Amino acid sequence: MTSSKYSFKRYRKLIIPVISLLVVAEGAAIVCGATFDKLFTGLTRGFSFLAYMFPPQWNAFSEMVEPALQTILIAFLGTIFGTIMSVFFAILAASNISNKWVRFIARFLIGLERSVPEIVIILLLIAAFGLGAMSGVVALALGCIGMIGKLLADTIEELDSTMLESIESVGANKFQVINFGIMPQIMPNLISYTLFRFEINIRLSVLLGAVGAGGIGYELDYSFSMLQYHRALTAVIVIMIMVFGTEQLSSVLRKKFAGEGVLK
C-alpha cells in the first residue's frame, strides 16, 4: 500500500461529504429563493429597524414586571407537572422495569408528543381551555414528556440490571424496586434534565404568550401590533434579563444538585 494511495483514501472521506453538502445547500437555497442579496438587504433593514426602536421606553418597565412573572410561573408550573408526568411515562417506557407491550405504547406516546410542536399543542388547547395561562401550563407540561420522558427512559435502561435484580431478590415488588433502585440512581439526571427543560420552557412560555397564553409574550406582541416600538424594546430587554437570569440560576442549581460529585 503506497502512501499516496493511503492519503487519497483519507482525504476522500473528507472531501466527498463537504462537496455533497455544499451542493445540497445550494440546491435548497435555489428552491426556497434564499439569496445572499436578500440576506444583506434584510440585515440592513433589520438593523435600521432596531435603531428605530431605540431608546426603550423605561417607564413601561414597571408594567412589564407582572407579565414577566406570569411567564416565569407558567414555565415553572408547566415544568413541574411535566416532569412528574415524564417520570411516570419514563418508567413505563423503560425495558428493564416495564412489560413489552406497555413499553411499546409508552414509547409510542412519547414519540408522538415529540413530533407535535408546542405551538400546535397550544393552538389545540386554546380551543379547549380558551385563552390564558391554563393553556400555556398544559402545553408546556405536555411538551416535557417528549424530551424528559425519552431521556429518562434511556437513563433507566442504562441502570445496572444486577442492582435492580438484587432488590427484587429480597422479595421487593415493582413499586419498591422503582423507589429504592431507580429513583435514587436517576435523581441527578432527573434534576439536570428538568433544569434544562425549564430553560427551554421559559423561552417557549414567551412564545406561547404571544399566541394567547398571556404574560410577557403577549405584551411584546401587543406593543408590536400597536406600533409602540419603544415599548416593545422594553419587553425584549425584560425577556433577555429573564432568560439570562434563569440560565444562571439553573447552572447554580445544577452544580449543587447534579454535579460530578453527586453522580457517584
Next chain:
Amino acid sequence: MIEVKDLTKTLPNGRKVLDGISFKVKKGEFVGILGPSGAGKTLTLRCLNGLLKPDSGSVIVQDGNGEKHDICKIGKRELRQVRQRIGVIFQGYHLVKRLSVLENVMIGRVGQINTLRSLFYGFTDEEAEEAVKALDKVKIAHMAGNRTGSLSGGEMQRVAIARAIFQSPTLLLADEPISNLDPSNAKTIMKLIRPLSENIPVVGVFHQPEMTAKYCSRVIAIKEGKVIYDGDPKLSNKKLEEIYGEELGQLDQYEYSQQPSMVEAEMRLL
C-alpha cells in the same frame, strides 16, 4: 434445607445449559459450586431464588415458618414472600450507590414491610438499630452514614453480607461474591460468610478452588450443565484438571483462531 431436583434449561438457540442438576443442601453446610465459565453455575444459582425459571425440575426451599415451597412453580406473590427470607450476595457493585450504607442494608427488608410504608422509607427505630447491628457484625458500622458509591469493593461486599444478615434468612446464596476482590479481601469475605452457615444452608458460586477448599464444607462441580462432582472440598489436581482442563484448551484455540481475522479487520479500517 434446600432441595434441587432435575433442573433443565435449554436456550432458544437449542443449547442445553442445564441438564438434570440435582443436589441437596442441609443447614450447617457451606456448599461451593465450581466449574468452567459457561458451565451453568450462575444459572443454577439463579434458579434457586426464582430469578430464572428452568424448563423442568424443582427447587424446594423452606420459608421462615418451616413451610416448603417449590420455587419453580409458585406465583409471583408467593415467590416474593419466599424471597424475603433468601439472602443473595451478587458479584460486586450491585448495591444502590446513591443511597447510604444503612439504607442499603434496610433494603434487605423492604419485601417484609408494606408498600406504602416502604415508599416513604418508613423504617422503625428498632429496624434501624438492627441494621446497625448487622453492619457491626461485618465490622463497618462506623460507615453507616456514608454514601455506598464511595466504598471500596471489599466494603461493598460487606454491606451486601450485612443486608443478608438483616433479612434473617433461612437460606443464603452467593453469586461469585469474591470474584472482583483482591486475595486478602476475598479471605475476609469468606470468613464472614462461613459462620452464617451454622444455622442455615449456604450455597455459593466460586471461581477459586483454593478458596472453596479452605472455607467450604462441600464442593459441587458443574460442567456442561451436569453435576460431575459432589463431595469433599479438597480436590486433587487430577480432579481439577477434569473440571477445568478442557476450557483452557479451548481458550488457546480461540486466541489463535481470532488473531488473523483481527488483523484483517484492522486492514479494512485503513
